[in-house]
Amino acid sequence: MLEDRKFIESLLSLALRSPHAADYGRRQFLRSVGRLALGAGVLTNLSRVFGNPYALAAEPATLPEVTSIPERLKGKGVVRVSSYGGAFQEAQRKAYFEPFERLSGIKVIESEGPDVVKVKAMVDTKNVEWDVAEFDLADVINLKSKGDYWEEIDYSLVDTGNIDEAFTHKYALDMLPYGQVCAYRTDAFKGAKPDGWADFWDTNKFPGGRTMPAGSGGLVPDLESATMATGVPMEKVYPIDIDKAYASLAKIKPAVVKWWEAGAIPAQLLNDKEVTMGIAWNGRIAAIQAKGAPVEVSWRQGALRTDCWAVPKGAPNRENAMKFTAFITMPVPQARLSLLIPYGFVNNKAVDYLPADRLSVLPTAPEIKKQLYVYNSEWWAANRDKVISRWASWLLQ
Amino acid sequence: MTIAAESSAKFGAHRGRTQMGYLILLLPLLVYLGLFYAYPVAAMMFRSIHEPRWTADNFVQIFDTGVYLHVLWLTVRIGLIVTFASLLLGYPVAYVLARVDRAKSNLLIILVLVPFWTSILVRTYAWMVLLGRQGIINQLLLSFGIIDEPVRLLNTTFAVYVAMIHVLLPFMILPLYGVMRGIDENLLRAAQGLGAKPVNVFRQVVLPLSLPGVSAGCLLVFILALGFFITPALVGGPQDIMVAVLIQQQVDLFNWPLASALAVVLLAAALLIFAVFMRTLGVEQAFGRART
Known part of the structure; x- marks a missing residue:
């Protein structure tokens, strides 16, 4: 055995x-x-293209x-x-x-x-x-x-x-x-700033490709943002209506260039202009910002995960x-x-x-924390199987 | 009569001893494979039909829910396309390798082997650098004025094919080269001497003699392609799911019986295709040497 x-x-x-x-x-x-x-040489080239993952942020002088x-x-x-x-x-x-x-x-x-x-x-x-x-x-x-x-x-x-x-x-x-939040290219929307998930879903106002977490690779799709995009307020996201969330996700699906399974990918896609907006983990975005990528985090309605x-x-x-x-x-x-x-x-x-x-x-940080909702691990633990089981067939529809 | 029987008995005993010797030589490997390969695979198969009790539910679920077969078909299709393209690209290379002199072929072999020794992730990332919107290919096309804005090459099924072919090409070239090297050059000279045109020399002598290499290379590439996972995840488009992803998903969900059943289906598909190869090309062709 x-x-x-x-x-x-x-x-x-x-x-x-x-x-x-x-x-x-x-x-x-x-x-x-x-x-x-x-x-x-190879390492430097890769680092230049993708941002050096070793340099997650400049190290402070003293701890x-x-x-x-x-x-x-x-x-x-x-x-x-x-x-x-x-x-x-x-x-x-x-x-x-x-x-x-x-x-x-x-x-x-x-x-x-x-x-x-x-x-x-x-x-x-x-x-x-x-x-x-x-x-x-x-x-x-x-x-x-x-x-x-x-x-x-x-x-x-x-x-x-x-x-x-x-x-x-x-x-x-x-x-x-950590934050699972919206991040966008500041050079993509002529100065307009996305604010909340309705904007993320609005490809007329904010054109360009998107990237979002996949329902595979040990991850779950971001059904919370999909729910909020339909107008549900942040406090009422849970319990998530899975059908509605998937239906909402289907609306942004044509714009999604990549459903990511690794945290480095959205950062790299934003860095390389493969997408104009994406859902990403804040630490990865900080890393490419430190390298000078014109990428900004929009914290509002983001998830506070742990x-x-x-x-x-x-x-x-x-x-x-x-x-x-x-x-x-x-x-x-x-x-x-x-x-x-x-x-x-x-x-x-x-x-x-x-x-x-x-x-x-x-x-x-107090100013940021209040813009985020606390990711409901209990809900996900109870519903993950249901959500994941639908993922592949939904994706191939 | 008695002498003949005696010598044959002796010979038989001798042969028996030799075979026993072979068996002893093979024993460590057999034990190793049995313990770490055959037993786990058997246990996995068993789990797909027996956890916690005898059931065919997992297989029913796979065949009932269209998505598993759909993804299996996508995986097989990618595997077939990659295999075919690798054959088209690899065959001429192997042919040249086998025909040039030793010194040159050694150098060229190294060129084939360097990517073979390089980590698959490195090679996949290299394709991301090349195919990206700001990648070298797009920059070149833009500077020549062929395109007005970057075209999407990365995160497409096309990118999956390109990267997988690159990764798997050595697995096609090496068996082909091995077989082609073994083709007796005198046969080619004889064919030429008898008045065959180069096309006919190739079609009637080289091609049939290289078939074992073709089948070995195709099998290797195809079976490896079926299990691909990282490359499609990194360079593929939004809908490029491989069956390995679904298996992992079920492992994650602690649905190990279903994961096992999926693995069994994948294994069965691989064996089925293996059998088709055997049928069309012949068993001894796939594993035997070129009959020169």
Whole structure:
């Protein structure tokens, strides 16, 4: 049974979830370019064309230091952490792992490529290789509905005083909010600025190709924007009327050049003028903006999504995983990451450690957060199967 | 009589020992394949009809829901077009490789192999650079005044064909080259000496003798093309779905029995086409050497 699960897992599971998951393959690719030593020329050329994914943002001169941690977070031994590799995991190492190791005395052993399909296989075969890993919350909830696959988060360790309730869950703790938002070329519409999804759907006023997330590759189609495009206000998006949303999506379908399965793709399509407007993850847009691409984010009616830490059932170093999770949601580690990569923070106190110019590009900055709706992972966990099952036949209609 | 029987028995024993020796040599590979290939594939097939109990539901669903067969057909069609185009492009190259002298052919082989050794992602990204709206091809066409505004080359089925052919071409050229190299040049000279025109030499001697290479190359390219995944996802148009994408989707949905059933259908389609090749070209043609 072990072999066959592993086989299915390795042969078929190319599951790429969440922004960092979806970028994982691409990072692997660029790293293998480096490894193959194809020469700086190729890499430079690729970087020039696509924007260097290593430079997610200019690195700040100094990061705020974590000076001490509560006694309850200290321990010994190891914690095995799985995240999405590449520049992203490097940032996490700087922001979280290094200070955690130094202050807690617990050694962090890293690996790459978390995947709930693998968690299921690991727990089923009682061979849990990760103590804690990064996931999309909807995936955690979804797997929970299949059985007892997760450990409960130990909230006696977490100082939740400054963490919104929306970020704390029984089996997962959010750690990385990001925006799934509208981004557009500023040189495409003669100065007109799209504002909300009705404009995104209006190809007369805002001509040009579009790109949107696919319903494959571990992703779900953006039914929220499709719903809002029909005039439903942001607060009333959930529960989504799937039929209506698909019907609305069909209206923009002829303009969609590419349904993307990896977070790097919309950024690249916008950068290369393949499309004039797209739905993208804010961190990827910040990366091409830093390279000078004339692309702007329109935050209004965008989704505030989050990645979370979750602990697979039976993780050998469960205690350390809980301490690790609690540490990362502290204000300074959160601020450190937001300084390295323009993703948000779950601890509101992180604001104190972030300069104003940085806050202006973060999805959880107070001015931006209020324009976004909170992505309903519960709804998606319950309805993903239904939505996804229709995707391919809808697409080929 | 007795002597003959004795020697034949000895010979038989000897042959038996030799075969036993071969078997021992093959054993590590057989164990490896059995454990890591045959068993998982069998387990996957079993899962498609038995999880948690005997059922044909997964296959019924595949054949009932038009989309799976539709996507399977799209995948097979892309595979066939890519195979055919690779053959057209690869055959002359292999022919030249086999006919020029060693030194030149070694150099040319390296030219074939360099892309073969380059990561598939690198090559796919290279096509994105070439085919984009601001890519080299569009820039050239614009500067020559052939087009007034960039044409969409990237994110189309055309781009899928171009990138896949590029990736798979070496798999066509190498078997063709291997077979063509084995064609005895004396046969060509004999044909010429007997008054055959170059066209006839090719049609009546080279082409039939190279058929094993053609079938081996076509099989390799086609079967690899069926499983393609990354290239269509990166350069394909909005409707270019490959069956691998649907399989992954079902894995994601934890519907592993259905994913297994889809994989079984794909495997069956590949085997079916394999059988057709065998029928039309002959078993020994596909795997045997050129009969010179």
